[in-house]
Amino acid sequence: MVDRRNVPIAVTAALAAACVVLYPAFPVKLLMVAAVLVPLERRFPLRRQRPLRRGWMTDVAHTLVNELIVATALIAVLAGARPVFGSGLVAAADQPGWLQVVEALALVEVVSYWAHRAQHSIPVLWHFHALHHSTRELDWLSTGRNHPLMKCLSHSAYVIPLAMLGYSVETLGIAGTIYAAINFAEHTNARVRLPVIRWLVPNPEYHHWHHATDDDARHRNFAGIPLVDVLFGTAFMPAGRRPAGYGISDPVPETGYLAQIAYPFRRLAEGRQPAGAMPRRLAQAFSRS
Numbered sequence: 001m002v003d004r005r006n007v008p009i010a011v012t013a014a015l016a017a018a019c020v021v022l023y024p025a026f027p028v029k030l031l032m033v034a035a036v037l038v039p040l041e042r043r044f045p046l047r048r049q050r051p052l053r054r055g056w057m058t059d060v061a062h063t064l065v066n067e068l069i070v071a072t073a074l075i076a077v078l079a080g081a082r083p084v085f086g087s088g089l090v091a092a093a094d095q096p097g098w099l100q101v102v103e104a105l106a107l108v109e110v111v112s113y114w115a116h117r118a119q120h121s122i123p124v125l126w127h128f129h130a131l132h133h134s135t136r137e138l139d140w141l142s143t144g145r146n147h148p149l150m151k152c153l154s155h156s157a158y159v160i161p162l163a164m165l166g167y168s169v170e171t172l173g174i175a176g177t178i179y180a181a182i183n184f185a186e187h188t189n190a191r192v193r194l195p196v197i198r199w200l201v202p203n204p205e206y207h208h209w210h211h212a213t214d215d216d217a218r219h220r221n222f223a224g225i226p227l228v229d230v231l232f233g234t235a236f237m238p239a240g241r242r243p244a245g246y247g248i249s250d251p252v253p254e255t256g257y258l259a260q261i262a263y264p265f266r267r268l269a270e271g272r273q274p275a276g277a278m279p280r281r282l283a284q285a286f287s288r289s
Contacts (some may be wrong), residue, residue: 007115007175012141019064026067033181037140037188044191046204046242053137054254055145061257066151071150074159074176104175107157109228112179115232116222119150126277127264134252134260136245138169138211139189147264182224198237199226209236213242 019027038051047070058197093098119129128150135142155176162172186207194203210221219237221229229235253259 002184019068020067022054023068023071026064026071028062033140033143033184037184037190039187046189046191046208047137049075049137049139049189051139053139054142055135055137058257058260059135059145062146063141064258065257066144066146066148069148070151070155092166093129093171094166096167097171098169100171101178104150105178107140107165108175108179109223109225111158111161112145112154113228113232115154115200120153120219120222120277123277124268125150125153127267130248130252130277133211133248134254135211136247137189138187138208138246140184140187143183143187145260147261156187172195173229186224186251193256199230199235201225208243208246211246213245213247214243217243 042051084201092103095103116226119125119273131147132145132150135145143267159172159176162175167175182202186202186204190204190205194201198205206221206226207224209217212218217236220234222234223229226237240257252263
């Protein structure tokens, strides 16, 4: 009889092997990120918690699988978009490279903001996005805890417009890399204080409030750059306070990759209303902001 406790280890090992074979550069990049952020978390922890906290192995599996699926999906999207849009509606690739990157990052931030906000306000999307908010111990690795369908949707939301506008493949790659770096940095369990520029650059102090259980912090801070939330009226970063805790009331399994992937489909089949989605009245108020 197979010991069920060994199943997560076997699944994660198989995913790691597949990732090394199919996308050998990504495990190297992940190790480089870990080499920077893990010592930072150990030296300046925002919250005292074990480095190998509960669910870390499941989050590794999410990170590896999502990278494989998203990379494959985006290649397919670009392959289909180029013949349709050609050089783009405005031939953005004719601009200097640095200007392309700046414009692309600005577009990514705004589009990602609204895509993220939709995941909180549309119940069907929340069933899938709830997985990301289910972690009760936030750190750099919890960044990867996302449902692959939601990850593909989020990335397509900005990749397709960039392809339509004619930005180069190199620009898409740079923008995607910076966006990924922002995601890892803002989830980091590190005490990083930026008193002067904290509203202008991504930082853990700001994004941790997005995962907070505090009632006044719910459904806030959707953007990577706080200024975007300021512009749309959803910024929240009170002085002299820290989140009381992290997580949601939705019954997402704490561990187990396959169980977490199946969770939204099971909830939809049951016809259950999501517990943590944005209340209708609040969603309507946000839609008018």
